[in-house]
Amino acid sequence: MRLTAQEVYDKLVNEDGILQLEGQIKFYLGDVNIIVKQRDVVGNIMQEWLQGWLDKRGIEYAPSENTQMPPDFFLNPDDKTKNLLEVKAFNRNRGPGFDIADFRMYEEEIINKPYMLNVDYLIFGYDMNDDGVVTIKDVWLKKVWEITRRMEDWPINLQIKDNVVHKIRPGIWYAEDTARTDYTVFESLEDFISAIEEAVFQNPKTHNNAGTWKAAFLRSYKQETGIDLSIPRWSEIKDKYDLKSVRKLEKAKSDLAKATDQYEKIKERIQLYHQKLHVEQEKNNVGKVGKIQDDIEKQKKNAEKAKEKINKAQAKIDELEG
Amino acid sequence: MRLTAQEVYDKLVNEDGILQLEGQIKFYLGDVNIIVKQRDVVGNIMQEWLQGWLDKRGIEYAPSENTQMPPDFFLNPDDKTKNLLEVKAFNRNRGPGFDIADFRMYEEEIINKPYMLNVDYLIFGYDMNDDGVVTIKDVWLKKVWEITRRMEDWPINLQIKDNVVHKIRPGIWYAEDTARTDYTVFESLEDFISAIEEAVFQNPKTHNNAGTWKAAFLRSYKQETGIDLSIPRWSEIKDKYDLKSVRKLEKAKSDLAKATDQYEKIKERIQLYHQKLHVEQEKNNVGKVGKIQDDIEKQKKNAEKAKEKINKAQAKIDELEG
Incomplete structure (x- = not known):
């Protein structure tokens, strides 16, 4: 039987109800066996489990070559x-x-085999409770650009050791709580390619290939798919993936609104004081006049501070939106 | 049933034949199960397996408190x-x-509870083959000083991260091939204590306790056991644990023997040349006389070189033995 990746996903989730199963890891030696309660082990064996499952269900496949x-x-x-x-x-x-x-293998691979960009990622989010019971909490079927993101100093999230680029690492695509993630996953294949190209340029070990990387990729991709991809420049898209920028902008706008509100209120207050001042001056009440004049001076200083806040927030907004 | 550590060892090895058993790790999920072929997992589960074994055999124990x-x-x-x-x-x-x-917890623990020095270490040396079959190749029952050693810059083998001392790490006590290990495990409890005390002194985080550490330990040990331990100074014992020094000394002695032999041979040769020179001078054979004189000069230089080697090797021996 031959299935597509989507059909594999459907069979696992809908027919076999994988999200309802309970599993465990057991160690046998002699007549004693124990439940293995090591959470990290599960991450390394789901691929072998899926192979066992494909075998058991009679689903055809050829195994990995590398x-x-x-x-x-x-x-x-x-x-x-x-x-x-x-x-x-x-x-x-x-x-x-x-x-x-591995970043270098990947950037070369997608030029030689653009169909690699179309690989379906079947991703299991598992849990192991304190008794060692394994459950599958989530299954996703994703394309590579749906599970990768930028990072602070690089256009793609990379594992970097001693200044050398190693593996491409995933982002968080399922975040309910976006306040905890600083960068969102890519929105399209084109943006992902833009990020890879920028990283080829930025990485000293691949920098010399950067001049022709995009042309070579686009030629290869068109030859295979017939499609002319239009790749945006990284500088034009990078900010939309930076939730920190987005959040900073939101904060600057909120700061501006607050400071403007404050400024207006102070101005009203000063106007009110001027009215009071006028009344007391009419009465020739020297003591009160002096006190109100002091208050007005104080409020004028507050107004200056609020004005400074407004200017600062506006400058931040201009910078972030510019 | 109550057993000593030695009886546990004997039951495992002799009665239950643990060295002949074949084990495996299996992962079950739904109706599919696979053999887990992850070698490092076994290291983390033998303690739980032993607990299962103690339960199954009805051997009493109280579990760890820390x-x-x-x-x-x-x-x-x-x-x-x-x-x-x-x-x-x-x-x-x-x-x-x-x-x-942990080094700091340990050096405090053995003052508070000297009986901790008497803990029996039951150590399994396992193997997992490519099919995931687990076998136990060796079982040892050891005291702590029989499985620990010095290192290059510290009297005890320590895991050091960012210049901070963390865990005490084991040595190799079963080496058939001593050429591969640079330091042997300790020969006695006393030498182990000497190393711990020196490390307490050397470690900046415990240095201030070093002045009274030995006295406190000896008092506590005597109170518990009635025994007055005699702890050697680290400087007096450290070299015997350094196979590198031992090997260096052996090499220097062998160098000395070789160079001395060479020097003697050159001296004999020079004597021979002088005899030949005498014969040719008698014959008034000017050509041969000149050639032999050149040879003698050459051999004298060789003798000087051999003499230098002898002095160098002797200096090394003096240094290592001093």
């Missing part, structure tokens, strides 16, 4: 450019801890 | 100062990768 690179399974053994399936798993109570691929 | 510190099992639940058992496991195809204890 364990370093996607995919884990060719769901169409006769055409290894279509229906490619990569399996990932992570502890759902933590963030995704898996690697996508 | 998982950070030895022991894992109190084999006499009525007296938690005797018959303490700590379980360790490591991949026999690699070196021991487990921790002994």
